[in-house]
Amino acid sequence: MQNTDTINIGLIREEKIPHDNRVAFTPQQCQWILQHYPRVRITVQPSPHRCYTDQEYANAGILLQEDLSHCHILMGIKEVPGEKLIPGKTYLFFSHTKKQQAGNQAMLQHIIDQGITLVDYECLVHADGQRILGFGFFAGVVGAHNGLLTYGKRTGLFTYRPVHTCHDLQELIKHYFGIKLPPLKIVVTGSGRVAAGILEVMGMLGIKYIPPEEYLINSYAYPVYTQLKAGELYLRRTDKTYSRDDFHAHAEEYECRFLPYVTASDILMNGIYWEEGIPPLFTWEDLAKDNFRIQVIADITDDAYGSVPCNLGDSTIADPVYGVDRISRQRTPPYQPGSVDMMCVSNLPNELPRDASQYFGDQLMKYVFEDLLQPQSGVIRNATIVDKGRLAERFAYLEGYVHG
Numbered sequence: 001m002q003n004t005d006t007i008n009i010g011l012i013r014e015e016k017i018p019h020d021n022r023v024a025f026t027p028q029q030c031q032w033i034l035q036h037y038p039r040v041r042i043t044v045q046p047s048p049h050r051c052y053t054d055q056e057y058a059n060a061g062i063l064l065q066e067d068l069s070h071c072h073i074l075m076g077i078k079e080v081p082g083e084k085l086i087p088g089k090t091y092l093f094f095s096h097t098k099k100q101q102a103g104n105q106a107m108l109q110h111i112i113d114q115g116i117t118l119v120d121y122e123c124l125v126h127a128d129g130q131r132i133l134g135f136g137f138f139a140g141v142v143g144a145h146n147g148l149l150t151y152g153k154r155t156g157l158f159t160y161r162p163v164h165t166c167h168d169l170q171e172l173i174k175h176y177f178g179i180k181l182p183p184l185k186i187v188v189t190g191s192g193r194v195a196a197g198i199l200e201v202m203g204m205l206g207i208k209y210i211p212p213e214e215y216l217i218n219s220y221a222y223p224v225y226t227q228l229k230a231g232e233l234y235l236r237r238t239d240k241t242y243s244r245d246d247f248h249a250h251a252e253e254y255e256c257r258f259l260p261y262v263t264a265s266d267i268l269m270n271g272i273y274w275e276e277g278i279p280p281l282f283t284w285e286d287l288a289k290d291n292f293r294i295q296v297i298a299d300i301t302d303d304a305y306g307s308v309p310c311n312l313g314d315s316t317i318a319d320p321v322y323g324v325d326r327i328s329r330q331r332t333p334p335y336q337p338g339s340v341d342m343m344c345v346s347n348l349p350n351e352l353p354r355d356a357s358q359y360f361g362d363q364l365m366k367y368v369f370e371d372l373l374q375p376q377s378g379v380i381r382n383a384t385i386v387d388k389g390r391l392a393e394r395f396a397y398l399e400g401y402v403h404g
Contacts, residue, residue, distance in 0.1 A: 007040050007373060010071035013047040016078045018316065021051040021353045022135070022360070024075040024092070027060035029361040034061075037373070043068055051353035073372065078347075082110030088388075090117040092372075097385060098123065099275065100401040108386070108402055115389035123383035124368055132367045132379075135349035138356040139300055140197020140271055142348040145172070147269050147298030148181070148201075150321050150343050154295055154335045157182045163351040164317055172352070176204050185215065186225035187261045189233060189281070189307075190271030194300050198269050199227070216264050226261075230272065233258055234279070251277040262286060268297045274307040281307050287326050287340065298343045314346045 011030075014020040025033065030042045043065050044057045054064055068074060069086060076093040085091070085107075095118060097108050111118050124132040142163045152158040158181060166172040186207065188198050202209070207223045215226035231242040234254040247254055256279040261268075270281070286292060287310055299308045310324040312331050323332035323339035334341050349356040371377035385395045391402065 005039060007073065008071040009040060009042050010068035010074045011042065011044045012068065012074050012076040012080065012084075013045040014049060014076060014078055015081050015084045018347075019049040020078045020347060020350055021049050022077045022350060022357045023050055023052060023353075024077065024357075024364060025361045026354075026357055027052055027056045027062060029358075029365060030057065030062045031060045033365065033369070037369075039373070043071060051357060079104055079107055082107050085110055085114055085116060087114035088116065090119065092119045092121060094122055095120045095385065096122075097398065097401075098395070100398065105401060105404070108398070111386050112389050112391070112402060116386060117384060117388055118386040119380055119383050120385050121383070123385065124379060125382065126367070133360060133363050134193055135356050135360060136193030136271075137197040137200070137359065138349035138352050140194040141169070141172075141200055142197075142351045143194070143271075143298045143300030143343065143345075144198040144201035144269055146320055146343045146345070146348070147186075147267050147296055148205075150298070150334070150341050151184065151267050151296045153321075154341055155182075166352075167354075169352055169355045173204060179205070181205060181207070181223040183219075183221055184223050184266045185220070185264060186223070186267045186269060187215075187265040188225055188227045188269045188271065189258070190273065190301070191227070191229040192271065192273065194271035195227065198271055198300070216260055225269075228258065228261070228272075233272065233281075248275075251275075251279070255279060256281055258282060259286060263291045263293050265294050266296070268294050268308075270297065270299045270308055271301055272307055274301060274303045278307065280309050282309070284309055284329060292326065292340075294340060296341045296343070300348065302344050302346050304344070308342075310340060311342060311344050313344065315342070315344050317345055317347065317351055320345050 011024060033040055034042060043063045045066060045068055046054050046064050057064055073090045078093060079095055080091065080093060095104060097104050098120065121133045126132055145160065145163050149160045152160060158179065161175055163172055166175065188195060202225050207225050210224045210226050212226045212228060212232060234247055234256055235242055236253055237255050258281040262282055297308055299311045304311050304313045312324060315322055321334040321341050321343050323334045323336045323341055325332050325339050332339050371379045384392045386392065391398055
């Protein structure tokens, strides 16, 4: 991306409220980069919120400095408020603009107006189209834990520590020792990183996998789960088949087969990808029926009014659960009779920020970093939403969003 002899990279302070405490590179990863890439210099903007302290970066020999105007490339995690953007720079972060999210329209306008280049982590993909980067695994781990914690609180049958009170994943794992869960049935949707994180928790807690066809008709004296991948959830109406490419091109021609699971499950842990046009897992009318058994929904992919229609918007790490009255469809306090409890937190990996940052930085170093240093890289070009203040050709569809 740069032709200069020295490439200055800045790790920006997260400014979006509530503050995110993850980081693109840990102190040790910065150290490794400096040792293996002599042309690179790294400057870290001080932050009181980051999960790795300023002192940890200083101890690793990394320069801390408020002014990052000398940096060519600026790397963060979440969206950057418009007034914090430095004109003419190249930024990498999750912009949440590719789906034309209303809350980030003004930020994208700022980026264009200030001649900035925006590379979106979400758009970095391997040759086969699979995403390179993401925090989905840790979202799955935390979301599964939170879903179980919510069910325990609702029923009074067991309790857990919140994840954010644990220093890291190792401490969370130790917390699981000796905890016995009551018989309950969990349905997991999806097969990507989020689902992998959910299944990690299922394994750590000894929750037994049951094939879908057995899960639907049997009862168990111990906790069990089943997993529904996209090909089991969605079938084309005409011939009852599933093709991934066809599904994403023509989602309206598919029907969702989830409904039998609402009568057989206590908890739904939703990790399925959703976009406009994909049928929901169930409807409001289904939710109001007497045979709707699910009491807790951990909507980990967290699309408001998306695959889970009773997702009424985000909750927070500090206050992660709200209720939804099954008849009135109104938001209520959690754990009420006649309601379903919703856990819809958009920044779940923030509860395990050190592990999540370590994993993210590793993937960044393995699959992206060398491309970032090249003058021309297809990987970087395909993930560039704005190039020096102009929408890239493959993101030209955002024109109306930017100026709307």
